[in-house]
Amino acid sequence: MLLNLFNELRAARVPVSLRELLDLIEALKRRVVFADMDEFYFLARTVLVKDERHFDKFDRAFGAYFHGLQNLDGLLEALIPEDWLRREFERRLSAEEKAQIRPLGGLDQLLETFRKRLEEQKERHAGGNKWIGTGGTSPFGSGGYHPEGIRIGDAGERQGKAVKVWERREYRNLDDQAELGTRNLKMALRRLRRFAREGAPEELDLDATIEHTARDAGLLDIRLRPQRRNAVKLLLLLDIGGSMDFHVKACEELFSACRTEFKHLEHFYFHNFVYEAVWKNNRRRQSETTATHDLLHKYGPDYKVVFVGDATMSPYEITQIGGSVEHWNEEAGYLWMQRFRETYPKLIWINPTPREFWEHSASTRIVRELVGNRMYPLTLAGLEDGMRFLAK
Secondary structure: OHHHHHHHHHHOOOOOOHHHHHHHHHHHHOOOOOOOHHHHHHHHHHHHOOOHHHHHHHHHHHHHHHHOOOOOOOHHHHHOOHHHHHHHHHHHOOHHHHHHOHHHOHHHHHHHHHHHHHHHOOOOOEOOOOOOEEOOOOOEEEOOOOOOEEEOOOOOOOOOOEOOOOOOOOOOOOOOOOOOOOOHHHHHHOOOOOEEEEEEEEEEOHHHHHHHHHHOOOOOOOOEEEEEEEOOEEEEEEEOOHHHHHHHHHHHHHHHHHHHHOOEEEEEEEEOEOOOEEEOOHHHOOOOEEEHHHHHHHOOOOOEEEEEOOOOOOOHHHHOOOOOOOOOOOOOHHHHHHHHHHHOOOEEEEEOOOHHHHHHOHHHHHHHHHOOOOEEEOOHHHHHHHHHHHHO
16 A cells, blocks of 8 residues: 555655665554544654655645545445444544534444445436535535544545545745746746846956056056846745646746846745735745735835735625635725725736636635736746836
């Protein structure tokens, strides 16, 4: 089983070696962890991954191997033994939660029903109220609505009511060292330039050196000046995770180009829409955040603001209190966007989704109106138009 996991990691380009695989096998032989999938996940990640840049690739490969299996015939039973399930139930459920599973006949009946349905089911299933699959009201599967269930896989929309969540994706920081596929991206950003000489005098001023050397009758008099730099201040806010996973490469290229072109660059992440907090490090997005109020006061109106996101979400995530899918937001998201527009006269939204799909999404239309129709596609022409507006 571990050899197949090793192959899955190599296919995902996680730099893992046979030596590390043998170390993991040895750790399992010594029972460093036992009968706990979460503990096995953290042990495997610790042993097999040596650089946190690869954590997201590891999560994808780990999830693909353990959860991306379409044929359930006896395989999930082997991956999730009954004693594992029972131990997780007993460890995690409160007395009140244990009482809630009595409609199915208690824990023993829940496990027995689960095993029988694994034996009976022969294919993938979506919806309904019995089979193990996605959606529906069955107590087994993913994305359903049953209040006392076992979650299998991650294909559906999560309802947060499964007894045990077997995976937890962690968004990764964008790689600002990504190689650009084309120089056109940088060339488009160069439309937003305002050069100034500032900082320490460290660049040779050849004309002044010649002039002062001539004045001193040939005695060399070297003159220095500050480097000529792009003085534009840019505040970059990037949507991360969820549907933005499909646009990671394009966003990395854009991020890398911005790091090259703008000396005064500040970047923050958000998920789906901006609320009362943003963050710098996706691995610590729950504990190390920056209050959006502080951001609005720290970076003055001389900053140009660029939001990057596909603007694809449920409309209530923008318009309603508590609309966020990750936390309870005390104020609706649109209020925060209004504050951004009031603070920063030069604000645009870059959308990696092709323009022809924008009208099919209600949330995209709402976001476009909130930013004053200053939404541009992540294309050469779109970036040039966006930079042209910011440079006015």
